[in-house]
Amino acid sequence: MPASEKSGSNQVTPEPAKLDQVTLTAGDKSVVLPVQTGTLGSPCIDIAKLPSATGCFTYDSGFTATASCKSAITYIDGDAGVLMYRGYPIEQLAKQSSFLEVAYLLMNGNLPTSQEFAAFDSDVTHHTMMHEAFKGFLGGFRHDAHPMAMLVGMLGSMASFYHNDLDYEDPAERRLAAIRLIAKVPTIAAACHRYSIGWPLRYPRNNVPYVERFLQMMYEVPSEPLELNPVAAKALDLLFILHADHEQNASTSTVRLVGSTGANPYACVAAGVAALWGPAHGGANEAVLKMLGEIGKPENVGAAVEKAKNKESGFRLMGFGHRVYKNFDPRAKIIREMTHEVLNELGINDPLLDVAVKLEEAALKDDYFIQRKLYPNVDFYSGIIYKALRIPTEMFTVMFAIARTAGWVAHWLEQQEDPENKIGRPRQIYVGAPERDYVGIDKR
Ligand code: ACO
Secondary structure, three states: OOHHHOOOOOOOOOOOOOOOEEEEEEOOEEEEEEEEOOOOOOOEEOOOOHHHHHOOOOOOHHHOOOOOOOOOOEEEEOOOOEEEEOOEEHHHHHHHOOHHHHHHHHHHOOOOOHHHHHHHHHHHHOOOOOOOHHHHHHOOOOOOOOHHHHHHHHHHHHHHHHOOOOOOOOHHHHHHHHHHHHHHHHHHHHHHHHHHHOOOOOOOOOOOOHHHHHHHHHHOEOOEOOOOOHHHHHHHHHHHHHHOOOOOOHHHHHHHHHHOOOOOHHHHHHHHHHHHOOOOOOOHHHHHHHHHHHHOOHHHHHHHHHHHHOHHHOOOOOOEOOOOOOOOOHHHHHHHHHHHHHHHHHOOOOHHHHHHHHHHHHHHHOHHHHHOOOOEOOHHHHHHHHHHOOOOHHHHHHHHHHHHHHHHHHHHHHHHHOOOOOOOOOOOOOOOOOOOOOOOHHHO
């Protein structure tokens, strides 16, 4: 069957029907289900009454058709290639805002006044230090541990330093936990990197902005001062803005699922980092660079595209395709433009960029990718920029985690205040053995 005839996640959503309610008939039972609408986006049929009225549940593997919560943080129209944080188009934020301002926006709902921003910046800046005992904890990892593994462990351990005295029923304490996470994740991330290369840990400096502070913690050595290139800081700030939130993606949904149990926010964010690590999600940026390196030169692109089309090969074009975008990922457009600018300004001639450009061109012309609406996603070009900024490949997903922490804490805060929040508990279709009797080991 041609892909265009198939139903599934690669299809464009049709214009939604205008409805207030839906009547569903299951055998001799029928139930009227209300339809909920948000300010933008498709209407959602509220199926909460379905099991009690019909005895049936719904099945939606991978949540391709199911909204799990109401949220006022981020809006995506995947068919039109639109992304907005709190109503502001990503293109405007990328051009005019900064990562820290975006973090404020995500958490608080509106852009800050200059006083509000100064207070937020000061709060974040004054929570960047790690507890000294973290050093001992870090020292327990093997020298070659993947930094994402270290980040998961280190964030999980934060609960032991900052959890016991806190009352998460108190909004001020919840906010403090969110600030601590935004502030300390870069410090911890840089510490993981320095530990892996055997450099002494570097304390955060309060007299420089958020992104510069992180770059100092990554690269400054005791023996000489670091000259930071403003092009590098600006590029990283922009990448952080673009990665800050993406509504109910796998890692954010994980943060919310863990958060729904009342777990502490550090455990929730540690779980989010673990979910982000997979190559189908944030791990794709690392995988893209490896793939481009393996393709090696533009002449090999055709063979790579053919391999990606062959299901037997088990190979996919990393950085291509998205569950929600069936059009250009708007972040990919911004990053593609920025990649050329950053490499030009830093005077870098990276042959992998030629491979990436050729690969994008070839895939976008190919019927397989056209029919399945597979476009470059946010991760396709970001690795080339990280590489130009001298970020090691295994740190790419950690970069994503630093930025996404802003989104994760915003979602955790929103969830804690949501009167409809209840423990997340999906159902299943049981396909195991029917009831049978236990047989003693001597009779099996
Ligand atoms: N290369 C080749 N074929 C692909 C690719 C790809 N990158 N992505 C999807 N397809 C094909 C699938 O084989 C499937 O083909 P079929 O209809 O003939 O069976 C069809 O396109 C639909 O793919 P699904 O896997 O059903 O789409 P889904 O929405 O579940 O997956 C995902 C989205 C995971 C992002 C997928 O496109 C992928 O694996 N991409 C590569 C990894 C990647 O870049 N991940 C980063 C995502 S963005 C982020 O998390 C920041």
